[in-house]
Amino acid sequence: MKFNVNTDIALTHLLTRKKQTVIASMGVTVGIGIFIFMISLVVGFNKDSDESIFKSVPHLRIYQEDEICQPLIPKEETSLLPIIINPKISNLSNTLINPDKIISDLKSQKDVVNVTRQISVNIFYNNGKSQINGIASGVDIIEANNMFDIKSTMLAGDIKDLQSNPNGIILGVGIADKLNIRVNDYISIISSIGVGKVLKVVGIFKTSNSSIDDTKSYINLAVAQQLLKQSSSYVTDIYVNITNPDNAPAYSEKFSALTGYKAEDWQSANESTMAKKQTRKVMFGSISFAILLVAAFGIYNIINMTINEKMNDIAILKATGFSGKDVMNIFIKETLIIGITGTIFGLLVATVLIHFLSKVYIGGDVGYFPIDFEKNVYISGAIIGMFITLAAGFIPARNAAKVDPIEIFKR
Amino acid sequence: MNKDKQIILKAENLVKYYYEPVKFQALKSISFKVYEGEFLSVVGKSGCGKTTMMYILSTMDTDYEGELFISGEKVTGKKSDYLADIRNKHIGFVFQFHYLLPEFTCLKNVMIPALKLNKYSYEEVEQRAYEKLELLGIKEQAHKQASKISGGQQQRVAIARALINDPKIIMCDEPTGNLDSKNTNIVIDIFRKLATDYGQTIIAVTHDKDFSDKSTRTMEMKDGEILSHGW
Numbered sequence: 001m002k003f004n005v006n007t008d009i010a011l012t013h014l015l016t017r018k019k020q021t022v023i024a025s026m027g028v029t030v031g032i033g034i035f036i037f038m039i040s041l042v043v044g045f046n047k048d049s050d051e052s053i054f055k056s057v058p059h060l061r062i063y064q065e066d067e068i069c070q071p072l073i074p075k076e077e078t079s080l081l082p083i084i085i086n087p088k089i090s091n092l093s094n095t096l097i098n099p100d101k102i103i104s105d106l107k108s109q110k111d112v113v114n115v116t117r118q119i120s121v122n123i124f125y126n127n128g129k130s131q132i133n134g135i136a137s138g139v140d141i142i143e144a145n146n147m148f149d150i151k152s153t154m155l156a157g158d159i160k161d162l163q164s165n166p167n168g169i170i171l172g173v174g175i176a177d178k179l180n181i182r183v184n185d186y187i188s189i190i191s192s193i194g195v196g197k198v199l200k201v202v203g204i205f206k207t208s209n210s211s212i213d214d215t216k217s218y219i220n221l222a223v224a225q226q227l228l229k230q231s232s233s234y235v236t237d238i239y240v241n242i243t244n245p246d247n248a249p250a251y252s253e254k255f256s257a258l259t260g261y262k263a264e265d266w267q268s269a270n271e272s273t274m275a276k277k278q279t280r281k282v283m284f285g286s287i288s289f290a291i292l293l294v295a296a297f298g299i300y301n302i303i304n305m306t307i308n309e310k311m312n313d314i315a316i317l318k319a320t321g322f323s324g325k326d327v328m329n330i331f332i333k334e335t336l337i338i339g340i341t342g343t344i345f346g347l348l349v350a351t352v353l354i355h356f357l358s359k360v361y362i363g364g365d366v367g368y369f370p371i372d373f374e375k376n377v378y379i380s381g382a383i384i385g386m387f388i389t390l391a392a393g394f395i396p397a398r399n400a401a402k403v404d405p406i407e408i409f410k411r
Numbered sequence: 412m413n414k415d416k417q418i419i420l421k422a423e424n425l426v427k428y429y430y431e432p433v434k435f436q437a438l439k440s441i442s443f444k445v446y447e448g449e450f451l452s453v454v455g456k457s458g459c460g461k462t463t464m465m466y467i468l469s470t471m472d473t474d475y476e477g478e479l480f481i482s483g484e485k486v487t488g489k490k491s492d493y494l495a496d497i498r499n500k501h502i503g504f505v506f507q508f509h510y511l512l513p514e515f516t517c518l519k520n521v522m523i524p525a526l527k528l529n530k531y532s533y534e535e536v537e538q539r540a541y542e543k544l545e546l547l548g549i550k551e552q553a554h555k556q557a558s559k560i561s562g563g564q565q566q567r568v569a570i571a572r573a574l575i576n577d578p579k580i581i582m583c584d585e586p587t588g589n590l591d592s593k594n595t596n597i598v599i600d601i602f603r604k605l606a607t608d609y610g611q612t613i614i615a616v617t618h619d620k621d622f623s624d625k626s627t628r629t630m631e632m633k634d635g636e637i638l639s640h641g642w
Contacts, residue, residue, distance in 0.1 A: 005526035008519075009512075016514040316510050319471060320524040320572070321499020323492040406472045409506065 006326055009317075010333035013306065021338060024302040028342025028389055031295030033349030035288040036381035040354050040371050042284045046277050048370035050245065053273065055148050055207055056216075057266050058114075058239035059248045060255060062102070064094045065262040099235040102259045106240055109258070111251070114241040116143035119224040119234065122192040125171075125217070127179035134175060134215035136189065138224020141170075147241050150205060150218070156183045157203025166220055168202035174214030176204045191227035199223070292388050295342075300392040303335055307400045314400055315408035324401035331400050335393025336386075343385040347378060418483070419579055419612045420445040420468065425477040427463055427635075437463045439635040440477070447579075450606040450613045451641075452623040455632035461616040462507075462584055464632070468614065469502060469582055470494040482579060499528055503573030505583040510569065513558035517544065517568045520557050525575045536575075543571035548597060562589045570598060574605070581605070583615040587622055599625045 003011065014021045069090035096102060099117055106115045119138035124131050137144075141162045145151050151159055155173055162168045169187060181187055183201055190196045199219065206213055219227075225234050240263070242251055248265035255263035267274050307314070314327055351373070360369045427438040437460045445451055453461050466472040467479065470486055473494070478487045486497060498504075503524075511520045521540040525531065531539065544550045547567040552560050557568065566589045573581050581602070587595040599622055605611040606627065615622065623629045631638040 005523060005529075008526070009523070012514050012519075312510065313512050316506075316512060317523075318495065319469070319498065319504050319506075319510075321495050321497075321527055323495035325492060326495075326527070404471075406466050409466070409510075 006329045007333055010330045010337065013310065013330075014334055014337055017306070020302050020306070024299050024338045025342035025345065027295040027298035028339055028385055029345040029349055031292040031388075032343050032346025032381055032385040033353065034291050035384065036347065036350035036377055037353045037357075038284045038288040039377045039381065040350070040374055041357075042280050043374050043377055044369075044371035045280065047372070048366065049273065049277070052207075052209065053266065053270060054245065055153065056209070056212055057269060058116075058147060059242050059245045060240040060251060060263050060265050061269065062096070062106075062238040062240065062255060062259055062261050062263045063236060064091060064096060066091055066094070093230075093234075094236055095230070095234045096236070096238060096259075096261060099233065099238060102238055102261075105258055106238070106255065109255075111243045111247075112240060113243055114143070114147045114239075116140060116147055116239050117221065117235045118144070118237040118239055119221060119228070120236055121219075121224050121227045123189045123217075123227065125175050125179060126188045126190065127181060130179055132175055132178055132214075134172075134217065136169070136217045136219045136224060136227070138219050138221045138227075140221060141218060144218065147239060153205040153207050155204045155206050157201070159203060161202035162218060162220065165200060165202055166222060167197070167199050168220070169199040169223075170203040170205055170218040171201055172213040172216045173204055173206040174210060175217065176201070178214075189227075193227075193229060195227045195229060197223065197227060292384065296388040296392040299335060299338060299389055300396065302338075303331060303393045304396040306334070307331060307396050310400075311403060311408050314403045315405035318403065318405040319409075327403070328397045328401035331397035332390070332393055335389055335397065339386050339389030339393075342389065343382050346385060347382065350378070350381070416446040416448060418444050419447045419449075419481070420614070421480040422464075422468065423478045423480075425464065425467055425475055425479070427460070427467065427472075427475045437635050438467075438475070441635070441637055442477075443630065443637060443640060445580075445612055445614060447612055448606050448610045450602055450625075450627040451615070451630060452626035452628070453614065453616045453630045453632060454618070454623050455638070459632045460635040461632055463635075465582055465584055465614070465616050469504065470498055499524060500576060501579045503576065503578040503581040505566070505569050505573045505581070505586045507584040507588060511557035511565055511572075513556070515557055516554050517549070517557055517560065517564075517571075518553040520568055521572045521575050524572060528576050530576075540571070540575060543574050544568070546574070546601060547571050548594075563591065563594055566590060567594065567598070570601070577609075578611065580612045580614060583613070583617075585617060585619075586615055587617065587619050592621070595619065595621060602626075 066089045068087045103115050103117065106112055116139065121136045121138060122133070123136045124133050141159050145159050157170065159170065162170055171181065176182070179187065181201055183204060185201050186198050187201055188196060188198045222232065225232055228234065240255065242248060245266065249267055252263045252265040317327060354371050354373060357369050357371050361367070362369055421444045423442050425438050425441040429435045429437055441464060455461050467475050473491070478485060480486065481497065481501060486494060512523070518537070518540050521543055522536050525536040525539065541550060541553065544553050547570055549564050549567050552564055557565065566586070570586060587598050590598060602613045603625065606613055615626070617623055629641040631641065
């Protein structure tokens with residue numbers, strides 16, 4: 001053993017008191033393990049819920065916002081005669097003008113992954129007497145598939161059939177069940193402005209989100225335009241996906257300026273989901289932080305106890321020429337060793353816990369428990385663990401540095 | 412005697428008060444000089460301020476009035492880390508109650524100040540530690556844990572530790588308090604040899620008549636004052 005003398009002393013202290021060293025490290029292990037596990041839970045869960053959102057919601061949606069007409073004469077002082085006005089939505093049409101230009105502009109932007117146009121049509125699905133209302137999305141199915149991965153949700157049929165069959169429709173499984181319709185059957189639909197059409201069912205999809213499965217269908221853009229009695233340039237929405245969905249709010253303003261229309265990011269479109277996400281983060285974060293804090297107190301206690309028991313040793317070391325810095329160094333090293341071993345085992349414990357939980361089957365649209373190994377969580381867990389251990393060891397170590405050997409020798 | 416030799420340690424008007432439990436003047440303006448190669452024993456009744464004085468001379472106690480010079484350098488008012496360095500390089504200690512580090516082997520105990528000094532390689536330090544232990548006749552105990560040997564042996568290990576860095580001054584508080592007459596004589600012989608052959612200075616507080624008789628000078632203290640310098 002040819003360590004630096006301070007390290008040597010620190011190691012000897014730890015090794016001659018194995019039990020306490022192990023207990024102190026175990027405190028860190030449990031703290032870090034649970035911390036990483038909990039945060040991974042939250043991250044995994046959030047990721048899963050984001051993914052399910054992105055199956056139907058783009059990162060950014062560009063559309064024309066309804067405008068309320070303003071009175072020509074601005075309302076003045078109340079003392080004047082009241083002018084009765086009846087404000088109405090002033091948009092003549094909610095189409096985006098020159099969508100091709102907007103799409104090519106967007107596509108040339110940095111960080112833009114996918115751009116696709118869409119027309120939403122409120123329709124009724126009819127089969128005999130039964131009628132269900134819902135929304136048909138007029139899409140370019142290949143582009144829409146790139147964005148929402150519709151293919152993975154298909155129960156029957158193929159998305160390509162929609163492209164090859166201009167009068168095809170892909171139905172949500174809920175609609176198909178209620179209307180007792182299978183692939184290759186025909187379905188009659190009526191739009192909100194009374195245009196009717198008979199379409200061939202080329203596919204059925206299931207997202208496990210009943211509000212989507214029971215209402216939504218995909219049709220071709222041209223069919224949607226016909227249902228609304230609109231020209232072939234009519235487009236209501238342009239969907240944009242970017243590389244990192246978390247940055248969507250930053251692009252919202254940018255794209256609004258670029259296109260002249262409202263670009264709504266998915267976060268503001270799903271405020272309640274975001275609020276829940278935030279709540280989960282804070283909740284689990286504070287629980288695991290509390291656990292870490294308890295572990296830190298454990299370390300503080302043990303280092304403090306060690307130092308109290310080692311007062312004599314500290315006095316001797318100081319008498320034989322060790323400075324306050326050296327003494328502090330020794331005890332900081334002891335905490336570091338406890339912290340490092342504890343953290344390493346904590347990472348292992350977290351890995352084992354995550355591994356087991358990821359094998360638990362929940363069912364529904366969740367499937368296996370949504371938890372995953374996140375590099376960032378591990379790194380931040382390890383850093384926080386080391387930091388807390390060091391902070392817990394620092395205070396007693398500093399006190400040890402201040403020990404006056406004379407006081408001890410005179411006892 | 413020894414007037415032609417270098418002054419290794421000089422104390423000027425050392426005054427020390429204790430404030431607990433009541434204000435009490437432990438040292439009343441003590442001044443003296445110690446020359447290189449002296450084997451000085453300090454005698455006096457318990458409570459006469461011997462140990463208090465030793466702690467000041469050792470540079471560990473910095474709360475005093477007056478001035479202290481070691482090797483011509485004024486150490487009064489120096490920073491504690493600097494003083495620790497001086498202790499490491501120039502001063503060896505033997506305490507009244509031996510004070511070894513209990514978890515370490517005797518060999519390690521002897522080695523630690525030298526490892527701290529970091530002047531020699533680990534192997535050399537180990538070799539030197541063996542030599543010192545051999546000098547004190549406890550080489551066989553080298554690999555035993557310090558807490559598992561007898562009091563007398565512990566005291567000799569402590570002396571070996573004090574010698575490891577070849578300090579200019581060796582300060583002892585009752586170095587032979589735990590030793591039988593045979594081992595006392597061994598220690599006294601070693602100290603004499605260190606003083607005469609190697610020019611090291613020994614300052615020892617003692618109650619042991621044999622010990623003080625064999626030193627080159629005996630300083631007597633009473634009630635915080637020097638009764639006789641022993642010139």
